[in-house]
Amino acid sequence: MTRRLSLRLRLTLIFLFLAIVAWGASSFVAWKQTTDNVDELFDTQQMLFAKRLIALDINELTAPERMARTPKKLKHGHIDDDVLTFAVYTTDGKMVLHDGDNGQDIPYSYRREGFDNGHLNGDDDLWRFVWLTSPDGRYRVVVGQEWEYREDMALAIVAGQLAPWLIALPLMFLLLIVMLHRELKPLKKLTQALRVRAPESAEPLSPKGVPSEVRPLVEALNQLFSRTHAMMVRERRFTSDAAHELRSPLAALKVQTEVAQLSNDDPLARKKALIQLDTGIDRATRLVEQLLTLSRLDSLDNLQDVSRLSLEEVLQSAVMDIYHPAREAEIDVRLHVNAPDVTRTGQPLLLSLLARNLLDNAVRYSPRGSVIEVTLNADGFTVKDNGPGVAPAVLGRIGERFYRPPGQAVTGSGLGLSIVRRIALLHGMTVTFDNAPEGGFTVAVRW
Incomplete structure (x- = not known):
């Protein structure tokens, strides 16, 4: 026979499963929403930066120039060189300006305006580019950002949101175990009361402290105990009554049987004894029938x-x-x-x-x-x-x-x-x- 897990353990496992599923689903939804918001934010930032570059007087730039390379570490700060990078080209593909870091590796593209994905020269990492053409049509400005930076930013935001819940989950799990032990304590008391209960006891179980979902079970058990006690009382009374009432007719039958056995030489006495024996059998039969009838009637509730x-x-x-x-x-x-x-x-x-x-x-x-x-x-x-x-x-x-x-x-x-x-x-x-x-x-x- 397969032994089922305890109610406490089943509830704990169900809670743990639901918590993990809920945490995983919320993590996925948070990740999708955060990445969409981060993409929208950085796309807007890239477009704004590109518009600021186009607003410069690029016509004064007659030779390729570059800005100073950004240091990796600064006092009281840290700069990533893949946050934003840019370059300015002429329409024939000649670079006239870049940021001094990754901008010089941006390949020139003469495709449509707007956002596009691509790679730097000699690099396999995926980048996000936005291309704009100057109002006079002589220059093209490109601003890029590495996709991995966006993903890391979204992951950091999601982790910051979900990490506290991940830390709180074991605490909630321990709290659940304590609460389940406390809430199931009345059931343990009920089990103990049933274990030590006398078979003939008619005392009802106390519903005090029992959860409302279990109270109908306690009431049904009390009704069962009441019916069982009444049935046992009826059976005992029937046994006592039958033993008492059958004693006399059975004793009379035995006497008449002995008289009949001893009357072999007296046919008249023998006949009288047999008649009385037959009458006694009829009386005993009627008594048994009435006892059984009354017993069946007592057991009927409806x-x-x-x-x-x-x-x-x-x-x-x-x-x-x-x-x-x-x-x-x-x-x-x-x-x-x-x-x-x-x-x-x-x-x-x-x-x-x-x-x-x-x-x-x-x-x-x-x-x-x-x-x-x-x-x-x-x-x-x-x-x-x-x-x-x-x-x-x-x-x-x-x-x-x-x-x-x-x-x-x-x-x-x-x-x-x-x-x-x-x-x-x-x-x-x-x-x-x-x-x-x-x-x-x-x-x-x-x-």
């Missing part, structure tokens, strides 16, 4: 695969599902639809499970010959039986997990109404439990 459902169809389906168990218990289940066009957005399987659990609970705890009435209204539906109801003292605990009112003859796990409450909460509904005034137990689901 519903998926939702659709618009007709509550009348949901209740009709639940009544049809409970029809045969109710008939065996000699219980009549009646559906009253006061609002036939009521629809809700929900998960079809969960809403069907809610209705079936309510009807199953009513059938299981109602005496034989009872009537269960399911009534659909515009703002909810109710399931009412005419059984004994529950004591007012325990009415507030109905719907708690694994809670069953004392004195119940029917076996159960105390999870059915808990599942109803969780499904209703996921659908934005409320569930209330109450004793009916005329007797019986009523469950109202509102929205």
Whole structure:
């Protein structure tokens, strides 16, 4: 697996690369602009000097004359002999005056007026010349300057401008390293906090000092930790509840199995033990199914695969599902639809499970010959039986997990109404439990 460079090193290298590119680009632009400005300045200087020479009375010069040679070094100064040089010719190419240095080596040219490039006699260096003809047409004046001098001048100007930045670049580089270390320090603290964090901890990470670009990551991690902690709590509770609730039915199953094994000589006792064993298996199976259902419901934060459902169809389906168990218990289940066009957005399987659990609970705890009435209204539906109801003292605990009112003859796990409450909460509904005034137990689901 390829190991990536650290963020600090990558940022440093990126800054260094950008600084070098920017410095190189600015150097090139500065060089071009400076050379253009220097060329314009010296061209103007050459032209002005040539015009001053032409303004002299050259007609008095009857023989070639030259000025004194310029010394290389002067007190308090330094003179370059290639800054400017000049010569004066007659139109037939006879030199009548030069500057005493390089002017005597300027070759005569009878080409057009203006600027031209060329070489001195016996020299390979490129020079810049400007040619002008006197007003009377008898003389030609040439003023020259070496191109290398111009380039050196432009280079000196550019170097003077960019050298401070080149010196400041290492300082900026060191300052960048210090600033990156300071700015990335909160990330190192965050890394350390994550490294020593307990797996089950629900304490959120502190966003203090964290850059704004990283703060959404910290908030997302806190949300993840919260969800993970809630999931671990649910799993622990599920494990604890399952271990506690399954202990009794499994112990009963073991006892009935032992009774059946010891009843080889008593067919009646053996048959009774097998019947109770079958009943215990059904009870354990139902308990496991309800535990798994409740565990899945607890892990849901929002519903998926939702659709618009007709509550009348949901209740009709639940009544049809409970029809045969109710008939065996000699219980009549009646559906009253006061609002036939009521629809809700929900998960079809969960809403069907809610209705079936309510009807199953009513059938299981109602005496034989009872009537269960399911009534659909515009703002909810109710399931009412005419059984004994529950004591007012325990009415507030109905719907708690694994809670069953004392004195119940029917076996159960105390999870059915808990599942109803969780499904209703996921659908934005409320569930209330109450004793009916005329007797019986009523469950109202509102929205």
